[in-house]
Amino acid sequence: MARFKKITMLIGGVAMAALLAACGNIGSSTGGGTTSTDSNQAGVQTTGQISKSEYAGVIKNGHYLTSSARGLTATTMNNNFNLTSFEGGLLNISKQFYDPANYIFQEGQYLSSSTLRGWLGRKSKNNPNGLNPKDNGKKDNSRNPIYVQSIEEQDFMQKNGDSLALKGITIGIAMNAVDYYQKEQYGATFKQNISKAAMQEYGNKVAAQVVERLRKTSGIPSDLPIVVAMYVQAPTDSLAGGTFYQSTQTKNAAIGTWNNLDIVNKVFPLIGASMKDFANNDSKSFQNFQSQIENFFPTISDITAQAQYLDQKIQGEHVTITTQFYSQTEIISFTNFVAQVAPKFLPSGVPVDITINSANGIQAFLSRDSNDRNFESHVFTSY
Template identity: 85%
Template sequence: MVRLKKITMLIGGVAMAALLAACGNIGSSTGGGTTGTTTNQSGVQTTGQISKSEYAGVIKNGHYLTSNARGLTASTINNSFNLNSFEGGLLNISKQFYNPANYVFQEGQYLSSSTLRSWLGRKSKNNPEGLNPKDNGKKDNSRKPIYVQSIEEQDFMQKNGDNLSLKGITIGIAMNTVDYYQKEQYGATFQQSISKTAMQEYGNQVAEQVVQRLRKTHGISSDLPIVVAMYVQSQTDNLAGGTFYANTQTKTASIDKWNKLDIVNKVFPLIGASSKDFASNDSKSFQNFQSQVQNFFPTVADVTAQAQYQDEKIQGEHVTITTQFYSQTEISSFTNFVAQVAPKFLPSGVPVDITINSANGIQAFLSRDSNDRNFQSHIFTSY
């Protein structure tokens, strides 16, 4: 099932550093060169798993093996909410096809930044590989919009003796329902709406082209499983990220069938929603939690949450609390209080995380897995 990305980008960096430090569970792989779908590189190792639900990663020559298109997604996705839900959601979709118990995660190695930037551009005489339509020269709603906003690759490996073999790829394709553009450089920003039908039809065509191009890429076999996941960005002013609306897996150069995904993001507390809204009860529970937290400190400025639903069932919740602290003891007391009241009001049976912020940045972080009742917490000290 698709679930919320559990941690913020900062926490993710800390977790990755811990993962790379897990030397007690590192397996080695040696050799040289790349042939077919077998990665046979000198100094390649795999990290241990921090949990059974998370992938081991790949280390090369003592360093984490970064993506060949590192930073591209962050530079093309329009805000942090979309970035987190796109990257985290894509990994969760991958887990449905590549079990972390059997596969090792590798950052994308087959599509480079230059290749993907070319693909994300408009098709033209100078850029025949562009996946977005040719510019028709118009400056109003009759212009051809940018449909495809970003593409991300994830590779999934299995050990084969001393080597890592490529056994599957996931491709995430982020689409727009609103294209933001300027009529002149440094001028005002305008919006062009794209209908859901037009977006999906264009996305289906793009997905087919991407799969066909991957099949022609050196190192990717003609029958390698390729998962394609289609994502729609939320608008830039939306406090909830976008969602994945379809996925598929293919072992050929074509896509025969799409699996539709009914995924919805909600921001709590709900404003103007009716009692018939499937998230209304969760919103009411959150408002009770919000009241408890705001009554603890006179300086609590804001308490909000993002929840994700699939088939109208909650999959996870991310809570953000913003306040002002004047001492380390206040941070500690407040974190302990939140850990006590959260189980009473926040949803059970799904992952939940809580980030406590102040003007100085993240002060504390709490999280709970789907099988737990109590929250684990960490307070960020200044020493």
């Protein structure tokens, strides 16, 4: 059985299986963890690191310390690509400020599920802390849309003797570019487009409110570094998730200058793209890979890839192959073939993973780190 290296990729819509987000809405919490804000109690340990580029996690009283607020969303209209890319992408942004070699990752413990439910709701007499605008009663495009879809907290700790001390927080705020709504319960779903300018303006105001509220939260020092990262959700029918468009770090109550992030998701093969598209060469290489696979094994149903670019440079690629294989020997032979062909056509110098699926679920998985040429693989057996 091959040994796997965990790859944390900023792939819009995938962000690796290890970072899969729980899906919930403001009416229910899917995290199911403790809301305690005290990490300096007896029984606190860490998971250790599998590589220098990944964080150690927090274990408390023998259990991984989870967050009760993880995965909460303002509405149920979402897709798994957004959920996974939001969490995974946020962790990658955190690494730019909190080096995994010096910090320990802790699931958010300061924003409880009840707090976030209120924040993600509309502002009203009964919910004065709502970050989304009041309902103006309209049922068309003149309605006040839901701007803020989700908020994610990540805590970063350092050892302080035999305990852990909070040294930084990252907050991700997911904004809607499209708000889906119903005019009546169980009725048809309509969509309201939100302009980029309106989304960013509203998002900046929300970010300032969130930071101000965090500064007043018990257990958070007034001068604690807080990273804020703004994310725009992809439409529900998108084959790739959304992207982070700006970030900043503040050590006081005010938010300073935002850093714009030029992040773009692409789905291969590109359809209808111009020859000048910066991802065109990568798409052609993927199509050559696709042809090799389909010619050798005619029982392939579909091959697609999702890639993410930062400043027009590819950061990683996630390939999904759907097959109609049934026998174990076919799956093994196919996985071996993919491992031989992939290095010739898929991008080098960045993390790449390949998932081989069937109607029965995942059949095999291949991965390669940015420093490797060859792929490690594992075939999932039925025993």
